[in-house]
Amino acid sequence: MIVGLLVLVGVGTAIGMWSHMRTPSEQTPATQALARPQWHSSEVEIPVRCRVPSLSEAEKAMRPRERLDAANEHFDQGEIFLLSEKLREACDEFEYALALNPDCKVCLIRLGKTKAEIKRRLEKYKNDAIRAHSAMEYDKAMRYWQLALELESDPEGRRIIIEGIRDAKNQKQSYR
Numbered sequence: 001m002i003v004g005l006l007v008l009v010g011v012g013t014a015i016g017m018w019s020h021m022r023t024p025s026e027q028t029p030a031t032q033a034l035a036r037p038q039w040h041s042s043e044v045e046i047p048v049r050c051r052v053p054s055l056s057e058a059e060k061a062m063r064p065r066e067r068l069d070a071a072n073e074h075f076d077q078g079e080i081f082l083l084s085e086k087l088r089e090a091c092d093e094f095e096y097a098l099a100l101n102p103d104c105k106v107c108l109i110r111l112g113k114t115k116a117e118i119k120r121r122l123e124k125y126k127n128d129a130i131r132a133h134s135a136m137e138y139d140k141a142m143r144y145w146q147l148a149l150e151l152e153s154d155p156e157g158r159r160i161i162i163e164g165i166r167d168a169k170n171q172k173q174s175y176r
Contacts, residue, residue, distance in 0.1 A: 049153040050091035050115070053099045071101035078110060087118045087151065122151045129164055138172035 062070065078093030094111040098104055129144035145165045152158045 050095045053096045055099055067100050071097045075107055090114050118151050122148055133168055138168040141168040
């Protein structure tokens with residue numbers, strides 16, 4: 001079973017441009033964290049993680065036909081979440097369907113496409129937050145950081161995003 005799909009992050013250009021617009025003494029912890037050298041490389045692999053289910057004893061004891069039916073239910077629920085733009089939930093459902101039916105090629109394809117879309121949106125939201133912050137549009141930056149936070153699964157990435165939210169909030173308050 002595939003536990004996670006590694007995706008490439010290409011945020012470097014926007015982050016590099018934004019982090020160099022300030023002198024080092026003006027950089028906040030969030031901008032310093034984002035400006036670290038590893039973020040400048042488009043070849044840094046960041047995993048997009050979904051909740052990998054552990055099957056209950058009852059699920060493990062299911063007959064093959066019951067497992068296929070349960071897997072189909074989770075797959076269908078994943079499709080509903082996908083149509084509702086709830087990417088994290090869709091990812092979790094596709095993982096569950098795969099845990100029940102490891103041979104499900106469609107589940108694997110949907111999971112891969114969902115993770116790729118999460119990665120694409122996450123990168124877009126981070127870039128948009130950085131642009132808004134550098135344009136001193138702090139409310140807009142906080143909205144984009146919040147959208148990114150909803151999609152981010154990596155603890156270090158979440159920490160950086162939270163720093164970005166705090167920084168935008170502090171900047172907004174200092175300019176009042």
